[in-house]
Amino acid sequence: EAQVTQNPRYLITVTGKKLTVTCSQNMNHEYMSWYRQDPGLGLRQIYYSMNVEVTDKGDVPEGYKVSRKEKRNFPLILESPSPNQTSLYFCASMRSPPGYEQYFGPGTRLTVT
Amino acid sequence: DQQVKQNSPSLSVQEGRISILNCDYTNSMFDYFLWYKKYPAEGPTFLISISSIKDKNEDGRFTVFLNKSAKHLSLHIVPSQPGDSAVYFCAASEINGQNFVFGPGTRLSVLP
16 A cells, blocks of 8 residues: 555654654655644645755754655654644655655654643 | 635535635745645645646546636535545645645535
Protein backbone atom coordinates (compact mmCIF):
# COMPACT_ATOMS: atom_id res chain seq x y z
CA GLU A 1 0.00 0.00 0.00
CA ALA A 2 1.33 3.42 -1.02
CA GLN A 3 1.73 5.50 2.08
CA VAL A 4 3.56 8.12 4.08
CA THR A 5 4.25 7.15 7.67
CA GLN A 6 5.18 9.37 10.58
CA ASN A 7 6.40 8.53 14.05
CA PRO A 8 5.52 9.19 16.73
CA ARG A 9 1.86 10.12 16.25
CA TYR A 10 1.72 11.90 19.60
CA LEU A 11 4.52 13.44 21.61
CA ILE A 12 4.64 15.49 24.78
CA THR A 13 8.01 16.92 25.67
CA VAL A 14 9.63 19.72 27.64
CA THR A 15 11.29 22.89 26.48
CA GLY A 16 14.82 22.38 25.25
CA LYS A 17 14.81 18.59 24.90
CA LYS A 18 15.89 17.66 21.40
CA LEU A 19 13.48 15.51 19.43
CA THR A 20 13.12 13.96 16.00
CA VAL A 21 9.95 13.15 14.12
CA THR A 22 10.51 10.55 11.44
CA CYS A 23 8.84 10.45 8.03
CA SER A 24 9.06 7.69 5.46
CA GLN A 25 7.40 7.10 2.08
CA ASN A 26 7.27 3.97 -0.06
CA MET A 27 6.33 5.56 -3.39
CA ASN A 28 9.85 6.42 -4.58
CA HIS A 29 8.89 10.10 -4.63
CA GLU A 30 11.63 12.65 -5.19
CA TYR A 31 9.91 15.48 -3.33
CA MET A 32 9.17 15.52 0.40
CA SER A 33 7.98 18.29 2.67
CA TRP A 34 7.06 19.16 6.25
CA TYR A 35 4.11 21.30 7.32
CA ARG A 36 2.66 22.48 10.57
CA GLN A 37 -1.05 23.09 11.06
CA ASP A 38 -2.28 25.69 13.52
CA PRO A 39 -5.84 26.92 14.10
CA GLY A 40 -6.81 29.71 11.72
CA LEU A 41 -3.54 29.46 9.82
CA GLY A 42 -3.95 26.31 7.80
CA LEU A 43 -0.86 24.37 6.81
CA ARG A 44 2.42 26.23 6.66
CA GLN A 45 5.43 24.76 4.94
CA ILE A 46 8.51 24.31 7.13
CA TYR A 47 11.06 22.68 4.83
CA TYR A 48 11.01 20.75 1.60
CA SER A 49 13.41 18.53 -0.30
CA MET A 50 13.60 18.05 -4.04
CA ASN A 51 15.80 14.96 -3.75
CA VAL A 52 18.52 13.33 -1.67
CA GLU A 53 20.85 15.91 -0.11
CA VAL A 54 18.73 18.78 -1.51
CA THR A 55 16.67 20.70 1.04
CA ASP A 56 15.22 24.20 1.14
CA LYS A 57 13.37 26.44 3.55
CA GLY A 58 9.64 26.89 3.42
CA ASP A 59 7.71 29.71 5.00
CA VAL A 60 8.36 28.92 8.69
CA PRO A 61 11.77 27.18 9.02
CA GLU A 62 12.96 28.85 12.24
CA GLY A 63 13.66 26.36 15.02
CA TYR A 64 13.63 23.31 12.74
CA LYS A 65 16.20 21.22 10.90
CA VAL A 66 15.80 18.50 8.30
CA SER A 67 18.00 16.04 6.48
CA ARG A 68 17.55 13.90 3.39
CA LYS A 69 20.16 11.18 3.34
CA GLU A 70 17.91 8.59 1.74
CA LYS A 71 15.17 9.06 -0.79
CA ARG A 72 12.46 7.48 1.36
CA ASN A 73 13.19 9.29 4.66
CA PHE A 74 12.87 12.93 5.65
CA PRO A 75 13.17 13.44 9.44
CA LEU A 76 12.22 16.69 11.15
CA ILE A 77 14.52 17.72 13.98
CA LEU A 78 13.76 20.18 16.75
CA GLU A 79 17.10 20.89 18.43
CA SER A 80 15.64 22.94 21.28
CA PRO A 81 11.83 22.82 21.22
CA SER A 82 9.85 25.73 22.59
CA PRO A 83 6.15 26.00 23.50
CA ASN A 84 5.40 27.95 20.28
CA GLN A 85 6.29 24.78 18.37
CA THR A 86 3.32 23.00 19.87
CA SER A 87 1.39 22.08 16.76
CA LEU A 88 0.15 19.33 14.44
CA TYR A 89 2.86 18.32 11.98
CA PHE A 90 2.40 16.67 8.60
CA CYS A 91 4.93 15.11 6.30
CA ALA A 92 4.13 14.85 2.58
CA SER A 93 5.67 13.46 -0.58
CA MET A 94 5.06 13.70 -4.31
CA ARG A 95 6.65 13.04 -7.66
CA SER A 96 9.00 15.68 -9.00
CA PRO A 97 7.19 19.00 -9.32
CA PRO A 98 5.56 20.83 -10.94
CA GLY A 99 2.01 19.77 -11.31
CA TYR A 100 1.46 16.85 -8.99
CA GLU A 101 -0.46 16.34 -5.81
CA GLN A 102 1.13 15.62 -2.46
CA TYR A 103 0.45 12.55 -0.36
CA PHE A 104 0.28 13.33 3.34
CA GLY A 105 1.11 11.30 6.40
CA PRO A 106 -1.37 10.93 9.28
CA GLY A 107 0.17 13.72 11.36
CA THR A 108 2.16 14.07 14.59
CA ARG A 109 0.66 16.04 17.41
CA LEU A 110 3.47 17.67 19.38
CA THR A 111 3.06 19.41 22.72
CA VAL A 112 5.99 21.30 24.22
CA THR A 113 5.56 22.31 27.87
CA ASP B 1 -0.12 38.55 5.32
CA GLN B 2 -1.81 35.41 4.05
CA GLN B 3 -1.31 34.85 0.34
CA VAL B 4 -4.15 32.33 0.17
CA LYS B 5 -7.40 33.17 1.90
CA GLN B 6 -10.51 31.18 2.61
CA ASN B 7 -12.83 33.72 4.15
CA SER B 8 -15.52 31.30 5.25
CA PRO B 9 -14.34 29.27 8.25
CA SER B 10 -17.43 27.07 7.99
CA LEU B 11 -20.28 26.18 5.66
CA SER B 12 -23.40 24.07 6.15
CA VAL B 13 -25.28 22.57 3.23
CA GLN B 14 -28.23 20.22 2.90
CA GLU B 15 -27.56 16.79 1.42
CA GLY B 16 -28.13 16.77 -2.34
CA ARG B 17 -27.58 20.49 -2.73
CA ILE B 18 -24.54 22.25 -4.14
CA SER B 19 -21.59 23.19 -1.91
CA ILE B 20 -19.47 26.12 -3.04
CA LEU B 21 -16.17 26.75 -1.30
CA ASN B 22 -14.24 29.88 -2.15
CA CYS B 23 -10.57 30.78 -2.16
CA ASP B 24 -8.79 34.04 -2.95
CA TYR B 25 -5.08 34.60 -3.50
CA THR B 26 -2.84 37.62 -3.73
CA ASN B 27 0.31 36.33 -5.43
CA SER B 28 0.01 36.74 -9.21
CA MET B 29 2.93 34.33 -9.64
CA PHE B 30 0.84 31.37 -8.48
CA ASP B 31 0.52 28.96 -11.36
CA TYR B 32 -1.06 25.83 -9.96
CA PHE B 33 -3.93 25.43 -7.53
CA LEU B 34 -5.12 22.43 -5.56
CA TRP B 35 -7.90 21.47 -3.18
CA TYR B 36 -7.35 19.03 -0.35
CA LYS B 37 -9.90 17.45 1.96
CA LYS B 38 -9.10 16.61 5.57
CA TYR B 39 -10.97 14.38 7.99
CA PRO B 40 -10.23 14.51 11.74
CA ALA B 41 -7.14 12.56 12.84
CA GLU B 42 -6.04 12.03 9.24
CA GLY B 43 -3.70 13.79 6.86
CA PRO B 44 -5.09 15.90 4.01
CA THR B 45 -5.94 14.04 0.82
CA PHE B 46 -5.82 15.47 -2.67
CA LEU B 47 -9.15 16.27 -4.27
CA ILE B 48 -8.70 18.21 -7.50
CA SER B 49 -6.31 20.68 -9.11
CA ILE B 50 -6.21 23.28 -11.83
CA SER B 51 -3.44 24.90 -13.81
CA SER B 52 -3.46 28.63 -14.47
CA ILE B 53 -3.89 28.01 -18.18
CA LYS B 54 -7.36 26.61 -17.54
CA ASP B 55 -10.49 28.12 -16.06
CA LYS B 56 -12.31 24.92 -15.17
CA ASN B 57 -11.50 21.36 -14.20
CA GLU B 58 -14.05 18.69 -13.44
CA ASP B 59 -13.77 15.32 -11.73
CA GLY B 60 -17.03 13.56 -10.99
CA ARG B 61 -19.00 15.56 -8.44
CA PHE B 62 -16.14 18.05 -7.99
CA THR B 63 -15.47 21.05 -10.21
CA VAL B 64 -12.90 23.77 -9.66
CA PHE B 65 -13.25 27.15 -11.33
CA LEU B 66 -10.39 29.63 -11.67
CA ASN B 67 -10.81 33.35 -12.35
CA LYS B 68 -7.27 34.66 -12.76
CA SER B 69 -8.24 38.27 -13.22
CA ALA B 70 -10.06 38.22 -9.89
CA LYS B 71 -7.45 35.96 -8.27
CA HIS B 72 -10.29 33.72 -7.16
CA LEU B 73 -11.06 30.05 -7.34
CA SER B 74 -13.97 28.01 -6.14
CA LEU B 75 -14.76 24.36 -5.55
CA HIS B 76 -18.24 23.12 -6.41
CA ILE B 77 -19.52 19.83 -5.04
CA VAL B 78 -22.70 18.56 -6.66
CA PRO B 79 -24.59 16.82 -5.20
CA SER B 80 -23.25 17.16 -1.68
CA GLN B 81 -23.17 14.03 0.45
CA PRO B 82 -22.76 13.57 4.23
CA GLY B 83 -19.38 11.92 3.58
CA ASP B 84 -18.17 15.22 2.13
CA SER B 85 -18.24 16.72 5.62
CA ALA B 86 -14.61 17.67 6.24
CA VAL B 87 -12.21 20.59 6.26
CA TYR B 88 -11.25 21.76 2.77
CA PHE B 89 -7.94 23.48 2.11
CA CYS B 90 -7.10 25.52 -0.93
CA ALA B 91 -3.40 25.51 -1.90
CA ALA B 92 -1.26 27.26 -4.50
CA SER B 93 2.23 27.06 -5.90
CA GLU B 94 4.35 29.03 -8.31
CA ILE B 95 5.47 27.56 -11.61
CA ASN B 96 8.37 25.66 -10.07
CA GLY B 97 5.88 23.69 -8.00
CA GLN B 98 8.20 23.41 -5.02
CA ASN B 99 6.82 25.79 -2.42
CA PHE B 100 3.16 25.43 -1.48
CA VAL B 101 0.96 27.95 0.31
CA PHE B 102 -2.23 26.74 1.95
CA GLY B 103 -5.31 28.63 3.02
CA PRO B 104 -6.71 28.36 6.56
CA GLY B 105 -9.42 25.91 5.52
CA THR B 106 -13.22 25.82 5.41
CA ARG B 107 -15.16 23.29 7.47
CA LEU B 108 -18.01 21.87 5.39
CA SER B 109 -20.94 20.18 7.10
CA VAL B 110 -23.40 18.33 4.87
CA LEU B 111 -26.62 17.76 6.74
CA PRO B 112 -28.73 14.66 6.03
